[in-house]
Amino acid sequence: MKITKLNKNTIFKNGTIYDPYNQKKFKGDLLVSNGKIKQIGKVDYPKDAKIINCEGLIVTHGFCDIHVHFREPGREDKETLVTGAKAALAGGFTRVCVMPNTDPPLDDPESIRFIVEKAAETPVHIHPIGAISKGQKGSEITEMGAMKDEGAIAFSDDGIPVQNAYVMRLALEYGKMIGVPIINHAEDIPLRNEGVMNESEVSTRLGLVGNPDMAEAIMIQRDLDIAETVSSKLHVPHVSTKKAVNLIEKMKAQYSYITAEVTPHHLYFNDSALTTYDTNLKVAPPIRSEKDRKSLISALKNGIIDCIVTDHAPHTIEEKEAPFELAPFGMIGLESCFGAVNKILVKNNGFKIEKLIDLLTINPRQIMGFDSNLFNIGCEAEITVIDPQEEWTFSKNDIYSRSINSPFLSEKLKGKVKFTIVKGMLAEV
């Protein structure tokens, strides 16, 4: 990947331009001047312009991932804001939201300010998600108002579910006042037990403790009920089960402030892939059954799930080389995201490519309240250029994260990010 400063004038020539905000697709050129969108469709050709041939490529909004872990502060050996930002660029993401499960966690205005200041030095836009509770302990809500003022975009205790329903109610009520979504890792802790993978025939065969699908469903039902009761915005992270999809569908029909996300790995794998005890497939929530996987795909198709997030979660190779039960949960996902979801959704399940782009651009931006009309003239250029046809095999060379814990290594993917443009920079992937 080559990252350079954008020329004063850069023309993306002869591409298929897809503007998800206006739902318009057409052949044409796009001129970026001084890092801003200057002209779209038919453009002037300034003498000094750098011309990038986009024949056969799609020129669209920069992708936005509202659920990543960049490990800073505390575990810079796994990832930093800078290395995470490079991984984002490689995956076509111009904007990401980082989760607060750092060490220390992002649970006060000062730590939010730290991220915002550090993020300014990185090549993508990074927004912190603040912790719901002090120390992610689930007992006392954080200073959400002051944290929002410093730049917190949403609130979540990330991998630690808010087990106490009363605290969840308080967080949702408080979140309503400041107008931010509340995100709760949906697993009932006692029911999840020591589960390290989906409870299924596979977990029984492997002798591993299973995490049942009802652990997710029960927590989501609780959160949906509370959100509706207090009229607040709830965003359900990384939905993994058919049961959860059904609950979200039902609630969405009667209450509109519910949104939900899904990860590429829950769309791509099912739990039979774990028979080799591959610790790179150990994630929370776990990779579920084929029935669940299929229901997630149709939930995306039907708009029950609103967006795709990677839950990019770097871990060291030493930690991941441990026996399955001891290895930490999580996988990286930014670099492999588009190739994986394009293969699963567009190639294998008949999605229109425009629909997939919506799931990676306007939908996540609207959940977080970011500007999503990015091809407005004069806007900062946040552009991703993709080749939807290219078939490639994901390898270590494609990884820019500081960690390499990916089960997509050696997988044949379809669709590749070619250029990512943001903050006046051009990344040639």
Added chain:
Amino acid sequence: MMTEKHLLGLEGYPAENIETIIDTAFGFREVLERPIKKVPSLQGKTIVNLFYENSTRTRISFELAQKRLSADTINFSASSSSVNKGESFKDTVQNIEAMKIDAIVMRHPHPGAPLHLTKFVDAVVINAGDGTHEHPTQAILDLMSLKEHFGKIKGLKVGIIGDISHSRVALSNIHGLINLGAKVTLCGPPTLIPKYIEKLGVNISYNVDEVMDWADAINVLRIQMERMGVGLFPSTREYRNLFGITHERLNKHNKKLVIMHPGPMNRGVEIDSNVADSEQAIILDQVLNGVASRMAILYLLLGGKQEEN
């Protein structure tokens, strides 16, 4: 001939291999009855017993099997604290392998650890129990004991009684028995029977008397107090009332039900003393067959020379 390099578990393990092991083991059984119980079959081979978890009988059984075959053996016990770092596991085994060894017999508290080990070493790996996953050599000795008693495995009706969820013995026995054509019924409290296990081709019953009526043999598992979270069953009294193989219970069943137990036994909990010591129990045969079948496994996997004396 064996078609697999390692013995990691009996799931998907070829039935012919199991039969070859058992046939070979009966040969070694004879050796064990001789005044001089040693053969030179594995002379010059080096085997490491890598025990990350405490074990008495499995470890002694393996060691004895190795000594009877004239192999050089090294014992390694890892303290549980060093197990908690994945890196040290890799380093430990690669260091051991660097010393030029032929096989590793490993007991480990975590499922999948033996498969994991095969990624780091070239030596033959034999699983001596991996957490709640499998314990294939125990199942093979159980199969051998059944074959010794009944003359065949195919068509036998075997009940496995007790804590199925936390038992590697149960899982390996299920795979081995089904593989060789036996019928299996699991019996225990529902809290100790994993969901979906019926997909392995077994029946489930919560009534131990019914299972004792049905079965030719029952394998009574140890209630593993140390593995249990709280509340999986209410009390040992309740367990004994519902599932204990008591003298009274056994007397209700007039046929010659064969009783097995992988040990160590909690006498008076899952099995009564006078049941364990009765003529119907083949528990001590299992122990002797354990040595013979482990000799056979080592001999076959390490390509031992034909007996020369």
